[in-house]
Amino acid sequence: MSFFVNAVGVPLSYSGTSNHWFSAPGAGPDLYGSAGNDSFYGAGNLNVTMHGGTGDDIYYLYGAGNKVAEGAGAGIDTISTWMSYKLPANVENLIVTNPNNYAFGNGLDNIITAKAGHQTLDGGAGNDVLIDGGGGYDTFVISKGNGSDLIANFAATDAVRLNGYGFTSFDAVHSHLIQAGSNVLLNLGSGEILEFKDTTVDKLQPNQFELPIDLSGMKLSFSDDFNTLNLHNAQGGTWDTNFSWGAPNGSTLTSNGELQWYIDANYGPTSSIHPFSVNNGVLTITAAQAPADIKPLINNYEYTSGILNTHSTFSQTYGYFEMRADLPENAGAWPAFWLLPADGSWPPELDVIETRGQDPNSLIMTAHSNETGTHTKVTSMVNTMDTAGFHTYGLLWTPDKLVWTYDGVQVAEAATPSDMHKPMYMLADLAVGGLAGAPPDHLATPAEMKIDYIRAYTLDNAPASALHTATSTATHSIASSTLHGGSEFGGHA
Known part of the structure; x- marks a missing residue:
């Protein structure tokens, strides 16, 4: 050996070296080996659990339904x-x-x-x-x-x-x-x-x-720790609960194939639906099945959810933008933290983080641009083992470079597009469907996006070392694939 x-x-x-070979097709839901050294072969279309014995076992898995069960100290x-x-x-x-x-x-x-x-x-x-x-x-x-x-x-x-x-x-x-x-x-x-x-x-x-990003010298320009939820209305406040172009009764993004309707907190007829709640300094956005009596008021959408944005109250050119959140792992949930231009144009767009609930280990980070005259985008898929509980998701936006972070560590990088030099505002939402697909259980258990804080920093006093990071991400983390399939959060334009 x-x-x-x-x-x-x-x-x-x-x-x-294996002495016995076992094949899953035709074996039923469980396939058992011998006490010796075995090789097991799964199959892509089978749900089967393969059980090794006390020898050295090798498992060849070809589909998500292929499972392995091993005892402690068994080879x-x-x-x-x-x-x-x-x-x-x-x-x-x-x-x-x-x-x-x-x-x-x-x-x-x-x-x-x-x-x-x-x-x-x-x-x-x-x-x-x-x-x-x-x-x-x-x-x-x-x-x-x-x-x-x-x-x-x-x-x-x-x-x-x-x-x-x-x-x-x-x-x-x-x-x-x-x-x-x-x-x-x-x-x-x-x-x-x-x-x-x-x-x-x-x-x-x-x-x-x-390596970790250097925040020294950056100046905090926006911070909400969500001890309360300060909604924007005619008297003031911070957060809008509708897109700037949304209808009075709320909105969605049909171009993305989204299945939820974002409830506008200022729309009286749907006030019985509460997608936002605050407890112990944590804001929760909940996506759930729409009650039958509410559906006629929300264009007959199947799910309700919430969006927060600072379109009316805060925007900034360049900086570091960060959210600490616990993202849902329900299949079909599509949480995001992102930036859009304050002048209403699109693209550009910066997606600090998107995930699909059924694939929480894969973080999707994207920059959209129109610098070539047509919509282009660069998407990074960053894989991480530790997704349980709260994590921070950040983006450093400088005149030359975009650097995405996970738990403060630089994980992806791209050049700043030529059309990304104007103020942008922040959005946080919990969509359903779209990139994540339809929930197979119809959200029998509501999905929850829990946000501890959202912050922004200016770069006015940041050292050059913080703005010209030397990381591997320029060549390692930027993927050539595009994961939106032609639809984007900013697809209204």
Whole structure:
């Protein structure tokens, strides 16, 4: 049995050679192996759980309905799949073969290998071995408290995302690098290290590290901690609850295929619907089935929800914009935090964050532009393991560069389009349908988007280092695919 020595000197084994082979088609909902070394083959159209025995088992998964059940200490087991995947309990190793996916570990010491194209690797807890298997650039996510990891085959186009370690510059990272024989060690503090196998310190460059954004010198220009909800009306207030072009009874975006109607808080006939609530400093936007007596008042839409925006009260050119929120994971929910031009034009548009409830590990970050005379967009799909609870989603907008952040760490980047140099206002909403598709359960359980705060900063006193970040995101996180399928939040124009 071959093995790989991890960053703390412990040999991690690969699965042994299989002696028995089992195929899922025709097996029923459960497929059981032997006490020896087995290989299991799933099928893309089957819902089947494959149960390994006490030997080393290898599972080939071809669809989301293919599941694995392993007992603790029952051999060294491996899952190989083309899909984005997170290891279940008691499985040691993972191979993801297809591009633009993620490969996430569990609490064990894992060996995780990414094959073709761009992959995001995160071993999670444990002292893991993360391997660039060739065929494209990879992002390695390293988070404080998750142990000491080793990266093998770290290429010039690869990147490391460092979460929670306090490094804000490559100089700080470089000062903690040590050459140890043929490997490089990065001292992360608190007893954790990151080991780069078979490389030298001089080969590690600034564009290979995704680091926290530097807020020093930026000036807070807008802040709402949602101890109350200050709605805008004729007497004042902060938040509009309708698009600036919306009808008196509310609005939606039909061009997106959205299935919800945004309730206008100032429209009396629908005042029995309360999509907004505040509790302990958290604002909740709720998307739910529309009561039968309300549907005639909202153009017969199936769902009600809410939108907040600062069109009437706040806009800004350039800056850092951030929301701390707990996003819903209901299938069909489509939460977003975004910016639109105050002058009513479209595009441009900046999507700080969008997610699909059924795919919470994938963060969608987009810049829309009309600089070529037609609508174009650059979309980044950023994969992250940790989505439970509250996280921060941010965007640094400068005259030259756009930098998206997740929990304060730079994760994606694009050049600022030539038509994106005018004031923009903020929007936060919870749509239904559209990019996320129709809810399969018709929102039997209402979806909730919980917002702790929304803030904006100006860049007037920010140091040059904060405005000219050197990260890998210019080449690593910007995806060529466009995920809106031709429809956009700003599709009113």
